[in-house]
Amino acid sequence: MKPHTRNLSLPSGLTVLLLAVTLCPSFSSDVLSTTSAPTPPEPPSIPETGSYNVTNNGTACLLASMGLQLNITYTSRSQGKAVQVIINLQPNMTNATGSCEPDTATIKLINENTNLTFLFHSNSSTNKYYLGGLSLSIALPDMTQPLVVSNTSLDYLQGTLGYSYMCHQELILPVGEKFSLNTFHLRVQPFNVSGQEFGAAEECQLDKDDMLIPIAVGAALAGLVLVVLLAYLIGRKRSHAGYQTI
Numbered sequence: 001m002k003p004h005t006r007n008l009s010l011p012s013g014l015t016v017l018l019l020a021v022t023l024c025p026s027f028s029s030d031v032l033s034t035t036s037a038p039t040p041p042e043p044p045s046i047p048e049t050g051s052y053n054v055t056n057n058g059t060a061c062l063l064a065s066m067g068l069q070l071n072i073t074y075t076s077r078s079q080g081k082a083v084q085v086i087i088n089l090q091p092n093m094t095n096a097t098g099s100c101e102p103d104t105a106t107i108k109l110i111n112e113n114t115n116l117t118f119l120f121h122s123n124s125s126t127n128k129y130y131l132g133g134l135s136l137s138i139a140l141p142d143m144t145q146p147l148v149v150s151n152t153s154l155d156y157l158q159g160t161l162g163y164s165y166m167c168h169q170e171l172i173l174p175v176g177e178k179f180s181l182n183t184f185h186l187r188v189q190p191f192n193v194s195g196q197e198f199g200a201a202e203e204c205q206l207d208k209d210d211m212l213i214p215i216a217v218g219a220a221l222a223g224l225v226l227v228v229l230l231a232y233l234i235g236r237k238r239s240h241a242g243y244q245t246i
Helices: 012-023 025-035 205-241
Strands: 050-056 059-075 082-088 095-100 104-110 114-123 128-138 147-151 156-160 164-167 171-176 179-189 201-203
Touching: 050 095, 050 104, 059 095, 059 104, 059 114, 059 128, 059 147, 128 171, 128 179, 147 171, 156 164, 156 179, 164 205, 201 205
Parallel strands: 164 201
Antiparallel strands: 050 059, 059 082, 059 179, 095 104, 104 114, 114 128, 128 147, 128 156, 164 179, 171 179
C-alpha cells in the first residue's frame, strides 16, 4: 500500500510570506527572531542549606534551616526585554534578623542586594501556625529598576505550635507574577522554641508521598511473590493427586 498524501492549498497571505522569505534571507531571519519563544532559564544546582535564627532578649525564638532559590522576572537593561532568572541565596553572604511577638514572627534574610522577609502567624485557638507573608526586594546591576514584590495573603508551611515544619523535597511558593520562592531541605519553627533545638518535626505531604512510593512497591512485590508461591503449591498438590493409586 502506498502512503497517501493530501494536497493543501496555501492561503494567499502565507504564499506571499514564503515568497518574501525566499527572495530576502534577511527578512527570514527577522521573522524567525520575532516569532521564536524565549528560552526558559536553566535552574542552577540545589542551593546550599543555611541555618538562620531570630533571638529575643538573647534567647532563640525562631529557628530556620533551608536552601533557597529566587525565581524572578525583571526588565533587563542590556537586553531591553523581560528576562527570567533563578538565583541561589548564599548562606555565607546572608545575615538574618527579625522579631518575635505572641502572634507573629518575622525573619529577614539580607545580603548585598537582596532583602527577603518571611512573616509567620500563629492561631492559639487552632494551635497552628503558617507562613502568611513573603516580601522580596532585590537590585541587580542589569535591572532597569529594583524589583519589589510583597504578598501578605499566603497560607504556606502550616504546622502545629511546639513542632517544627520539615520538607526535604523542593517546595515552590508562588508570591506574585514576578517572584516565586523555591525551598530545599526546609525546616522551620517560628513559635514555642525551646533552647537552640527544633521541636519534633511534622513532615510535609511531599515527603510523606515520597516515603509511600517504596512502601507501595515493596507491598506489590510481596504480593506478587505470594501469588507465585500459592500457584506453585496448588500446582504441586494437583500433580500429587493425579498419581494416586486406584
